[in-house]
Amino acid sequence: MSPPRPRPPPASLSGFLDAHFTCAEDLPAAPALSELLRRECEGLEASVRRLEAQLASSSASWLARSGEARSGLRRIRSRGEDMAAMDEGDADAPGVELPAIVREIQRIDTIRLYAEATLQLEALVGNLEDATFSIVRQASKLNLSSVLRRASTGMEQKQEKLLRAVDAVRDIERELVKISLSRPQWTKLIVAVDSRVDKTLAILRPQALTDYRALLAALGWPPSLSSPDMEKDKYSQVPNPLVLMNEANKEKYSESFLALCALQHVQANREVRQCKMPAATPSLSDSKYFDKTACFDNGLWAIDELVHPIVSRMEYHFSKWSEQPEFIFALVYKIAKDFMDGVDDILQPLIDQARLVGLSAKESWVTGMVKILLGYLETQIFPALVTSYHRSDDKLEVHSSWLHLNDQMIAFDKRMQLLADSGIQKIAFVSEGLSRSLSVFSIYSGHSDWLQIWADIEVNSAQDKLKSEMENETSWVYSINPQDELGDQESTTKFLLSTREDYKAPPVSEFVIKSASTMIDRSHALPNKGMKIQYTKSTSVQFLNDFFVVLHERCEALQLSNTALEDESLLRASYAINAARYCECVLREWDEDTTFLDMAPHRNENKEQIHKRSAQHRCSFFEDEIAFLVKLGTNFLEQIMSSILIEFEDLSWDYVQNIGSSNEQNQSDDQVLDEENLEVSPGFVASLDVLRERITKLKIYLNSKDFLDLWRSIAEGLDYFIYSSIRWGEVKFSGPGVIQLRVDTKALLRIFRPYCSRPEAFFPFVTESLKLLSMRETDVQYFLEALKDGKDNDNCMGRRGLHHVDASQAVKVLRSKKIGR
Known part of the structure; x- marks a missing residue:
């Protein structure tokens, strides 16, 4: 009887043998392969035994819980029967605690759902771990030469297993998202599953990357960084192995690329879900992770x-x-x-x-x-x-x-x-x-000290250049436009200022602005807001502040508060103020830029809210710098005004003290004066000449907006000085005395007429005093009688065109007028 013929091995076994014994030279590796298979079998058997023990333990636990549940239901059923019997026997019997029964049922249902979810997640995680273990186990069987072999199916099998692992992660994520939405209190279950998945992915990702690198190496990557043409100084493009792949290799590479992208994609989904968990760490709950694409x-x-x-x-x-x-x-x-x-x-x-x-x-x-x-x-x-x-x-x-x-x-x-x-x-x-x-x-980003070094170098370099610029005095002088020297009303006056020329600012101010702007432009290269703020404050803001201090020191050194105001001091102070105003204008423009709106305080406000806030309450990135410049300009304009007024007061003191005195007026009481040809009082001429010279110089030196504010303030100061210096009620103005005062006042107003068609509006007290002194005697008596009543003084004064002098002041002025002359 012939021995039975051996059955052919199954197809999978044939494929396995073909993969490892392609030729006679592979036979010596048989003992090593046998030993590897033996170890794997032992590992699988041990794994089966562990799973059987785990299954037995889980089954016993489940049966125990099931028994408890059945006992609970029997108790509930018995209570229900007792309650029904009590209802039949006695309508007044106390009711059973129904809320407690409902809570017990809900607790049992929750336990059931928790157990079902746990078992389902256990199965899904097990699928992921099995696929990962299979991939790692197969890794030792592949070598570089077999990666691109046409007949080899090992690589394809690994890609399939990797995709199965990715699908398992997707299924796990789907369940975890469902649980986090419906049962957010099951945090420990989610954390336990995440821990196991993270450990598995920590094994899976390196293996997937290793396989991908092996495929790239088989394709000839990385390429040479130089081509043969480079040796001949012909810099042609370097050949790209990805472009040179044949169709078969391209298909293998595409599968590997897609599998790796799928793995990264599910990892990104996990990060998005984890950052939304209530127990997420601050770093994980960073806002950027709420956008899935940010994970890439x-x-x-x-x-x-x-x-x-x-x-x-x-x-x-x-x-x-x-x-x-x-x-x-x-x-x-x-x-x-x-x-x-x-x-x-x-x-x-x-x-x-x-x-x-x-x-x-x-x-x-x-x-x-x-x-x-x-x-x-x-x-x-x-x-x-x-x-x-x-x-x-x-x-x-x-x-x-x-x-x-x-x-x-x-x-x-x-x-x-x-x-x-x-x-x-x-x-x-x-x-x-x-x-x-x-x-x-x-x-x-990770080296703020390096960023600070760069900022220090930038600002030091800019300061060195500025120092040499400031040492040249011509940098502090603005070239006067010949049209400005005319000083008449027909010259072009601009109040919408924007450029350095509009502000008459010296060239050094433009150098400072351009240097700061260059440093700000460099800050745009930094990748986040915090770094931009640190760099900008350490460079451009520091550089600007240092220059503003220099402006302040230059004005302080001029000692404008001294009574002996010199033309050179007036010129230097004006140009320093112009420079401050120009820098202030530029900083305000920068503050309106979206870059600085984002970096300004009130971080919790969005751009729309920032724009809605009124300008006077809107936070400004350069708020402190602008405030410093505003104060600088205002303070030194006030000093210039004060110096001019003090100078005028010193020169005109004797004249003002003698206005309306009897000594001067007696000489001309019986004379009829020709007002049109009457000359200005001799004691008033010198003060008017100096005032005209100061105002003219300021018109040439100072920017138009500050000059407008300054001359108006000077005019109001002169009005108050002249009015308050006259000893109303003590002196007596005759008719010729009133005419002389009117002539002197017109001469004063003539100084300001090139800058305003009605300068008398800025001399209200002097103008209204003249109006009162010029009243006829009958009107004076009637007006004084009307003011004695005191009931309707405001209307009475208003009908006479008197809106600044009050009733008591009007009485004093009228009593300073000689009656009967």
Whole structure:
């Protein structure tokens, strides 16, 4: 009898043997494979025993809970029967505690739901762990040579298992979201599941990345950074292995890329869900995580793995250019640009297929290249600069190197941003988050001390340039427009001022504004608000404050409060005030810019609320600086006004004291004076000449708005001085005396007529006093009688056109008029 023929092995076993014994040379590996299979079988048997024990324990626990539930239901049923019997037997019997019964039923139902959810999650997590264990176990069976082998199915099987693991995570997330919405009090269950899933993903992700790297290496990635043409000084584009893939390899790569994107996508969903949990940590509940796409700010894993292998090859070149950072930036930009078309053509369709809406292969590629540069700058370039800054005696060279590096960083950021945005129609709310990750200036995020060093270097450099500028006195002088020297009313007067020329500010003020503006422009390169505020306050704000202090000191040094006011002092003070007003205007314009609206106080207000607030109550980024300039200009304008009034008072004191005195008036009582040809009182001429000269100079030197306010204030001060200096009620004005006072007053008003058609409106007390002195005797008597009554003084004064002099003052003026002459 012939022995039975052995049955052929199953197809899976045949495939397994074919995978490991492709030729006779593979036979010596049979003992090792046998030992591996034995260990795996032992592990599986141990796992089965553990699962059987766990199942027995779970079943016993469940049966115990089921028994308790049945006992509870029997008790409830018996209570219900007792209650029914009591209702039949006695209508007045006390009622059973129905709320307690309802609560007990709800508690039992909650226990049942909790148990069902636990068992379901246990099964889902088990599926994830099984898929992960299978992937890790299979990892040792694949080698580089078999990754791209046409007949090998190991890679495909691993991709399928990875996708099953991703599906398991999705199912778990779906259940956890459902529980977090319907049963938020089950926090411990969610945390326990998250802990197991996180541990599993901590194993799954590195393995998935390892398989992806193996595939890239099999495809010939990374490519050489130089092409044969470069040796002949022909800088052609570097060949891209992704573009050169055949269809079979392209299919394998696409599957691996999509699987890795799917894994990252479910991880992003987990982060979004976790940050919304009530027990989320502050760092996890950061607002940026509420946007799912923000989880991809630092790039796609699949694209980062394309970038990482290039690092070592690029750093070889970087090490030779530590003193020439422009070459480092140029190389990174060149590599990023050379592979950009291939990245966009091959990877963007895969990203779209993975349904990662709003994500760009170009941006992710550029982000990865920027991270290469950031790593090198953080470990090699900046530490050396910081050491030199603290130790070197030659600060100028270190400052120059640091500024040069930051200039290169700014230019590099702009070029890389244009490269990332090229040909992309960006979605605003998505692109804002992604663009932040593209900045090489994010290196300062974790090194605030480096940012402060940069700010100190910037402000010191600007101050050195300003110092040399201020030493030149011509920088403090504004070139006078010949039209301003005319000083007549027909000259163009502007009150809507905006430019330095409008304010008649000296060139040094424009130099300061441009320097501060340059530093502000540099702050735009920083990736977040906190860094922008720190840098701006340490550079442009500090620089401006230092200059404003210089303005204040220059005005203080002039000693404007002294009575001997000199033309040179008047000129310097005027130009300093003009400079302050021009800087104030620019700062107010900057405050209206959205950049500074965002950085201003009241962080909890949105832009719409900020705009709705009235201007006088709106918070300002430059609030303190503007307040300082306003006070500076106001204080020194008041000092100029005070000096002019004191000077006028000194020159005209004798004249004012003798106005209306009997000694002067007796000489002309019997004469009829010709008012048109009458000359100004001799004692008043010198004060009028000096006043006219001061006002004319101020018109030429001072900006039109401040000049308008100043001459009006001077006029009001003169009005009060002249009126209050006359000894009303003691002196007696004759007719010729009144005419002389009117002539002197017209001469005073003539000084201000080029700047106003009715200057008498700014001399109300003197004008109304003249009106009272010029009244006829009959009207004087009638008016005094009317004022004695005191019942309707206001109307009586108003009908006479007297709105500033009150009734008692009017009586004093009228009693200073000689009656009968």
